[in-house]
Amino acid sequence: MYTIPINKADSMKKKPLDSELTFGTKFTDHMFVVDYSVADGWHNPRIEPYGPLSLEPSTMVLHYGQAIFEGMKAYRRANGKIGIFRPRSYLARLNRSAERMCIPQIDEELVFQGLIKLLQLEQDWVPGSKETSLYIRPFIIATDPYLGVRPSHTYKFMIILSPVGAYYPEGFQPVKIMVTDKYVRAVRGGIGHVKTPGNYAASILAAEEAKKKGYTQVLWLDGVELKYIEEVGTMNIFFVIGDQVITPPLEGSILGGMTRESVLQVARKWGLDTVERRLSIDEVMEASHNGTLNEIFGTGTAAVVSPVNELNWRDEIIVPGNGGVGELSQKFYDYITGVQYGLLPDEFNWVVEL
Numbered sequence: 001m002y003t004i005p006i007n008k009a010d011s012m013k014k015k016p017l018d019s020e021l022t023f024g025t026k027f028t029d030h031m032f033v034v035d036y037s038v039a040d041g042w043h044n045p046r047i048e049p050y051g052p053l054s055l056e057p058s059t060m061v062l063h064y065g066q067a068i069f070e071g072m073k074a075y076r077r078a079n080g081k082i083g084i085f086r087p088r089s090y091l092a093r094l095n096r097s098a099e100r101m102c103i104p105q106i107d108e109e110l111v112f113q114g115l116i117k118l119l120q121l122e123q124d125w126v127p128g129s130k131e132t133s134l135y136i137r138p139f140i141i142a143t144d145p146y147l148g149v150r151p152s153h154t155y156k157f158m159i160i161l162s163p164v165g166a167y168y169p170e171g172f173q174p175v176k177i178m179v180t181d182k183y184v185r186a187v188r189g190g191i192g193h194v195k196t197p198g199n200y201a202a203s204i205l206a207a208e209e210a211k212k213k214g215y216t217q218v219l220w221l222d223g224v225e226l227k228y229i230e231e232v233g234t235m236n237i238f239f240v241i242g243d244q245v246i247t248p249p250l251e252g253s254i255l256g257g258m259t260r261e262s263v264l265q266v267a268r269k270w271g272l273d274t275v276e277r278r279l280s281i282d283e284v285m286e287a288s289h290n291g292t293l294n295e296i297f298g299t300g301t302a303a304v305v306s307p308v309n310e311l312n313w314r315d316e317i318i319v320p321g322n323g324g325v326g327e328l329s330q331k332f333y334d335y336i337t338g339v340q341y342g343l344l345p346d347e348f349n350w351v352v353e354l
């Protein structure tokens with residue numbers, strides 16, 4: 001057990017009503033913080049009031065983006081308790097990201113205990129209505145005040161918490177996606193497989209252009225041939241062609257999503273024909289033309305499963321299935337959220353209950 005002191009906030013915020021919740025706009029009263037220095041390693045774990053950081057303008061993360069993050073969720077379960085979905089898998093991924101970004105490994109047990117303690121303190125912030133949850137954002141930033149390029153010698157690890165409603169204003173409704181070959185998101189050997197802010201910064205312009213045309217997000221193609229489907233940038237992507245469930249393989253340019261992994265686990269358990277393989281945009285268009293493109297859906301922690309009812313590729317619009325929520329999209333969504341909210345048995349031991 002680690003000693004994690006709590007410095008309580010003087011006054012607590014008014015909690016939002018469940019019906020007012022959107023995504024990522026409200027934050028709880030406290031945060032968990034750990035510092036890193038070369039001499040002391042990760043040290044001084046503590047819970048503090050949530051509030052502004054004081055950083056020098058020369059702080060390295062502001063200039064070179066040496067930073068990583070995670071995004072997971074805690075749910076109010078049917079029995080009234082709080083459950084966290086696969087926390088240790090997300091924290092292991094944080095350390096995999098750290099390795100690529102030259103950030104020192106952090107003790108997953110320390111972070112896990114800090115998270116539990118923070119959630120116990122903030123438990124009244126976990127909303128209880130349908131489609132709501134407490135979003136958990138662990139992250140690490142490089143904090144040296146220095147303008148040269150090298151790994152920082154000091155870092156801050158933090159966890160902040162945000163009560164959230166549905167990620168897309170549409171809720172569990174189909175979204176429209178635009179395929180781009182004007183921009184690329186990542187290449188193999190780069191940082192596409194890492195949860196790091198730069199990937200998002202690189203994607204914003206394409207997303208804005210897609211939004212102007214009425215699309216919710218961009219579907220990225222591989223950065224070399226501009227031919228193979230990669231991911232959506234906040235979501236991994238699945239296609240149901242005939243009876244086969246297909247998602248692109250993890251070859252270094254795609255983020256290995258926990259929701260992707262969970263869907264694959266469930267699909268295999270259900271005996272569905274499930275493959276991770278390269279899939280070209282041409283193959284998707286052809287499947288649509290010959291009537292075998294039954295479903296498209298995205299997966300990610302924020303929205304869990306997001307059905308896609310329109311794909312635009314070079315101004316040709318295709319609609320999978322009958323354009324509504326696909327049968328498998330609905331089944332995966334119901335199953336995973338059912339386990340998260342404690343309405344279904346936890347066959348894969350995904351949930352840690354407080």
Ligand SMILES: *Cc1c(COP(=O)(O)O)cnc(C)c1O
Nearest residue numbers: 233234235255257258259300301
């Ligand atoms: C986080 C993320 C996802 C989804 O991963 P989950 O673990 O399912 O939330 C997909 N793509 C990118 C680029 C991401 O950062």
